[in-house]
Amino acid sequence: xxxxxxxxxxxxxxxxxxxxxxxxxxxxxxxxxxxxxxxxxxxxxxxxxxxxxxxxxxxxxxxxxxxxxxxxxxxxxxxxxxxxxxxxxxxxxxxxxxxxxxxxxxxxxxxxxxxxxxxxxxxxxxxxxxxxxxxxxxxxxxxxxxxxxxxxxxxxxxxxxxxxxxxxxxxxxxxxxxxxxxxxxxxxxxxxxxxxxxxxxxxxxxxxxxxxxxxxxxxxxxxxxxxxxxxxxxxxxxxxxxxxxxxxxxxxxxxxxxxxxxxxxxxxxxxxxxxxxxxxxxxxxxxxxxxxxxxxxxxxxxxxxxxxxxxxxxxxxxxxxxxxxxxxxxxxxxxxxxxxxxxxxxxxxxxxxxxxxxxxxx
Ligand SMILES: [Zn+2]
Ligand SMILES: [Zn+2]
Numbered sequence: 001x002x003x004x005x006x007x008x009x010x011x012x013x014x015x016x017x018x019x020x021x022x023x024x025x026x027x028x029x030x031x032x033x034x035x036x037x038x039x040x041x042x043x044x045x046x047x048x049x050x051x052x053x054x055x056x057x058x059x060x061x062x063x064x065x066x067x068x069x070x071x072x073x074x075x076x077x078x079x080x081x082x083x084x085x086x087x088x089x090x091x092x093x094x095x096x097x098x099x100x101x102x103x104x105x106x107x108x109x110x111x112x113x114x115x116x117x118x119x120x121x122x123x124x125x126x127x128x129x130x131x132x133x134x135x136x137x138x139x140x141x142x143x144x145x146x147x148x149x150x151x152x153x154x155x156x157x158x159x160x161x162x163x164x165x166x167x168x169x170x171x172x173x174x175x176x177x178x179x180x181x182x183x184x185x186x187x188x189x190x191x192x193x194x195x196x197x198x199x200x201x202x203x204x205x206x207x208x209x210x211x212x213x214x215x216x217x218x219x220x221x222x223x224x225x226x227x228x229x230x231x232x233x234x235x236x237x238x239x240x241x242x243x244x245x246x247x248x249x250x251x252x253x254x255x256x257x258x259x260x261x262x263x264x265x266x267x268x269x270x271x272x273x274x275x276x277x278x279x280x281x282x283x284x285x286x287x288x289x290x291x292x293x294x295x296x297x298x299x300x301x302x303x304x305x306x307x308x309x310x311x312x313x314x315x316x317x318x319x320x321x322x323x324x325x326x327x328x329x330x331x332x333x334x335x336x337x338x339x340x341x342x343x344x345x346x347x348x349x350x351x352x353x354x355x356x357x358x359x360x361x362x
Contacts, residue, residue, distance in 0.1 A: 002351050003068045004129035004330050009049040012331050018068065021126070021134040024081035029137045031095060034148035034355060035324075036128035037072035038334050038347045039156070040181060040249065041272060045069070046335055050274070051123050060101050060117035061125035070349075071097035071120050072155040073128030074148045077140065084137040093140040094151045094307055095128070096158075096299035097121040113162070113296030120296075129330060131351045139299050146311050148355070149324060149348050153182070153317040156346075157306035158297035159270065160186040160245075164194055165302070166294040167243045167268040171195035174236065177217070178257045179247035180208035182320060182346050183270050185215045187245045189315045192216040196243075200235065202228070202256070207322075207343035214319040232260060242266070251275050263287040268294055320346045324359040327351040 003018035024030045045052050057064040077091045087093060099119040100112030107115050121127050121135055143151050160183060169175070175191040177184050180203035191199045201217040203209040209220045219235060221228040233240075244267045246257035251273050258279060261267040267289060283289070297303045309315040322345045325333050330349045338344050350356060 001131040002327050005066045006052050006069045007066050008054055012046055014328055014331060021132050024079055024134045026082040027137055028081040028134050029077050029084055029087060029140060030079040030132055030134050031075040032078040032132055033073055033075040033128050033130060033351055035074050035152040035348045035350050036070040037152045038338060039072055042069055043335055043338055058124040060119040063125045068126040068130045069122050070128030071122030072152055074151040086137055087140050091142050093142055094154045095135050096139045096303040098296050099136060112298050129349060141304055141307055143307055143311055149321060150310055150317050152348055153346060154306045154310055156182045157186045158303040159183055160190045161302040161306050162297050163245055163268050163270050163294040164190050166292045167266045169194045169243055172197045173242040174198045176200045176241040176244045176260050178202045178253050180212045181247060184247035185211055185320050187247060188212055188215045188217045193309060193314050208345060211319045246271055251277055261289050266290045266292060268292045270294055321348055323347045324356060325349050326353050326356060
């Protein structure tokens with residue numbers, strides 16, 4: 001089958017004759033992929049490595065590169081293994097990528113995102129940039145009424161559902177979102193769903209800033225323009241925001257998010273940045289600010305809720321989708337283009353070229 005395969009840093013290959021997954025074993029289903037999104041972390045892994053196991057196999061899956069990547073995907077149930085009851089062949093589903101080991105302290109609490117052997121389908125075992133993939137049946141969530149491409153954005157939205165939940169968002173909160181990539185944009189939309197009175201987005205201008213407004217930001221400040229921070233303090237009465245969500249992907253953005261937080265209030269870090277953050281200890285104490293971390297999601301909580309918000313129209317992810325591509329162009333037109341062109345936001349890829357017809361005039 002066709003597949004996009006990660007071999008090593010700077011070595012991702014499009015393969016035409018990759019082995020198709022076998023008949024699904026008990027509790028598993030075989031999914032025919034409709035759409036799979038390119039995530040910022042796919043690009044990070046392509047450029048620098050870190051998440052996808054190359055030399056040491058992953059403790060839960062036993063897999064190491066070459067691995068079929070892609071963890072943000074929708075598809076159709078093609079075949080079910082023994083004992084599967086929640087889905088049948090033909091069901092349209094999104095696939096939650098987080099899989100717990102089922103045995104550790106966290107899995108017993110059904111908090112799979114904290115599993116000691118945390119596994120993400122498409123990062124630690126074969127994923128969605130292919131024609132077929134086998135996944136645990138319980139990770140499949142049935143949907144209807146929206147496009148399969150929109151449902152492929154449920155994963156990043158689920159990240160934001162958890163981030164805002166961790167940030168204890170409440171009705172009336174003023175919210176600031178640092179960054180306007182997919183996680184920033186989904187955070188804006190979720191903040192509005194959760195009842196934020198006002199959402200300010202700090203972006204670097206361009207198309208992403210326009211989409212930030214479409215996703216519900218009341219004010220978009222351009223961090224490349226002189227004086228934007230003065231305007232931020234003016235707009236927030238010199239106080240800052242009740243909840244600040246960092247999505248900038250780097251340490252300076254996290255420091256900025258912390259600075260923009262109101263005294264006594266909450267700042268959530270979603271960036272996957274590996275390094276120390278210099279923050280003055282006295283500022284944490286005297287300003288009584290809270291810093292919260294967040295990662296992952298669970299199929300029965302954040303992921304299922306994210307799908308509900310997309311399916312019932314509370315969140316419209318369409319403005320974020322900037323390209324629909326065939327799988328064969330995922331590296332050249334997808335990953336490479338996302339690295340070079342900041343006007344690209346969510347690039348979706350399909351192995352089924354018939355699905356592209358709808359988007360031919362893009
Ligand atoms: Zn992702
Ligand atoms: Zn576990």
